Amino acid sequence: MTARRVQGARRARRAPAAIAVLTAALAVSGCGVASGTAESVAVKDSLVIGVKDNEPGLSSRGAGGAYEGFDIDIARRVAERLGVDAGNITFKKVASEERERFLSTGEVDLVVASYSITQERKTRVTFAGPYYVAHQDTLVRKADAAAIKDVRDLAGKRLCKVDRSVSYTRVRDERGVAVLPRPGDDYADCVRQLSSGQVDAVSTDDLILTGLAARAVESGGGPALRMVNAPISDEPYGIGLRKDDTDGCEAVNKAITEMYQDGTAPGLLRKWFGPAGLKVTTTVPQFEGCD
CATH class of the missing domain: 3.40.190.10 (Periplasmic binding protein-like II)
Structure with a gap:
């Protein structure tokens, strides 16, 4: 199958989900898209991903200014498994205190930034994963x-x-x-x-x-x-999503599972932390659930 036909098939599979999101929004507002609603990351064609820029090995800027690290590689591969082309992935710097706000305001679609899942944070953010503990x-x-x-x-x-x-x-x-x-x-x-x-x-x-x-x-x-x-x-590292984006959370969890099953995640862990002698876990972490 050609790249163009694969892309068309991907968009076709997304269409029912996108229509469902729009229909639900219209039902709430009565006319037009309801205020405060947002499209799930499960059906987006482009993603803005919040990351750190000062954590070597996890997420930092290389000599040429490009982002690199374990979190960056995880973010790229999750986005690609959601059907987003590499050219439609944008990284945005976030500080620890900005993560929830950027998600709630829609400045970012996902946060992959050494973001530990806690019960208190789960009151404001939906977490997929963890992708590593x-x-x-x-x-x-x-x-x-x-x-x-x-x-x-x-x-x-x-x-x-x-x-x-x-x-x-x-x-x-x-x-x-x-x-x-x-x-x-x-x-x-x-x-x-x-x-x-x-x-x-x-x-x-x-x-x-x-x-x-x-x-x-x-x-x-x-x-x-x-x-x-x-x-x-x-420290269960989760991928932060807008609160109540359950469809997106489940799609990201599927992507994480596949990455461990096919060896992608273990390979990335060894790439970034193996040389430092840190013993890493290469089995699928137990997910927290998309509540």
């Missing part, structure tokens, strides 16, 4: 590694705190460790502060820390850094 760990300077073996050893230490990230509160509130907060713009900034001696530790997802530590080593600046290797939580 990371673990929160702690990064310290090599000289301090002998004295900091787990999060309890952070008591009285300066711990970097990124706004709207759950990592800091998990150490302070859930684990009850009396750390001293030091603000960071993002985790790249936190690792810079760790290297310069402004903070004593950075605690967040191991995939993020692995990438940032590797970049710090490559840059040759500052002291050597070490992972504590004492994980304190599971």
Whole structure:
């Protein structure tokens, strides 16, 4: 079958779903499309995907300015499995505190940005996945590694705190460790502060820390850094969608499942994190459900 016929068949399969979305909207509004309704990502021909630009290994900009990393590759392949051509995929930078707002306002269609699924976030966002379950760990300077073996050893230490990230509160509130907060713009900034001696530790997802530590080593600046290797939580990375886009969530879940079954996801994990020696899980994660 030619590329043009494949594209036509894809559009034909989408037509009933698109008509159903429009019909439901008309029924609600009485005339025209209802205010606040949006087309499901399951039937869109183009997608704007919110991503980070400062998490090496996960999502960052390369020397030429193009986005690269595990999250970027996952986003591209999910979009393509939804029937969106590569040329119709646009990446938009999002900060941690912007993810829910960008989804609710329609500035992005999906968010693939080391976005941990939590019950509180699920009140505002529909999550597909997770596409991977990371673990929160702690990064310290090599000289301090002998004295900091787990999060309890952070008591009285300066711990970097990124706004709207759950990592800091998990150490302070859930684990009850009396750390001293030091603000960071993002985790790249936190690792810079760790290297310069402004903070004593950075605690967040191991995939993020692995990438940032590797970049710090490559840059040759500052002291050597070490992972504590004492994980304190599971961090299910989900793909954020507009609240109540159940059809889109189910379509994305199908794409994720296929990527693990055909070896795409395990290959991407080994590509981005294998060289750093991080042991990754290559089986399909247990999905949270599209509620």
